[in-house]
Amino acid sequence: MKIEEIDAIQYRNEKACDVKENVVKDETITLTINGSISRSLSAIEDSLEEFAVGYLFNENMVKSMEDIKKIEIEGPQINAEIDDKLLRTNETVLCSDSAGGWRSKIKEVNPVESDFQVSVKELIARIEELKDNAEIWQATGGTHVAGIVYKDQFVVKEDVSRHVAVDKVIGYGLIHGFDLNHSYVIYSGRMPADMVIKMTRAGVPILASNAAPANSGYNIAKKGNITLVGFLRGQRCNIYNNQNRVIFD
Secondary structure, three states, rough: OOOEEEEEEEEEOOOEEEEEEEEEEEEEEEEEEEEEEEEEOOOOOOOHHHHHHHHHHOOOOOHHHEEEEEEEEOOOOEEEOHHHHHHHHOOOEEEEEOOOOOOOEOOOOOOOOOOOOEHHHHHHHHHHHHHHHOOOHHHHHOEEEEEEOOOOEEEEEEEEEHHHHHHHHHHHHOOOOOHHHHHEEEOOOOOOOOHHHHHHHHOOOOEOOOOEEEEEEEHHHHHOOOOOEEEEEOOOOEHHHHHHHHHHH
16 A cells, blocks of 8 residues: 555644544665665655666666666565676766765766657646546645656656656656657656756656756756756646747647
8 A cells, every 4th residue: 555544633724633644655665786786765665667767767877778687676675787887887976865865966968859749738738637647646745746658658657756756757668668759757846957867868858847947957958958848737838948849739
């Protein structure tokens, strides 16, 4: 179960009463690479293979599925094996983030070349569909939600971490053969540099959100040729950088 019921006191309209509240059930997930590097983070124990694949790509540790030799999952423990040469290349540029995971220092940004386009009406419809599919968020209010769209496929994942939610949908796309160069990611969260860089590393040309971009995210989007769609709410949105990818019809 991803949801747990707990006791709480609710104060409303000048009255306090005992209530039962739903909360999301997160676990300490440990990802170990080649048996030598190990970090733990708080996440929902779900779609862990997708998370591991997305993480390895989004943290610039692998470039293709062929670089991943093995992923084994036992409960909340993930053991991944990649090419030793890739590990040695990337190990020196890894740093720990506040959640106990890794965030590679952004040393280079490779532009995403893609002629993919999407209509603004589709984006507006998808953000509503994203919320409708966010079952844990609807029950608890305690998750971030991310979706990946490829052709007529729309896959949604939730997690307590916005980074993990995005890693999961990108990992799903990679495992299932999506052409990420003709896909887009839509999610609930801000768009700073450490989120936008994931798009450049995976080759996803568009990142859309109901929240705002940060200046750091905008700068990475410019360097990486990523289209950002922010404030996607109701019948409105803002498009930043390479606006030609969004069709107004």
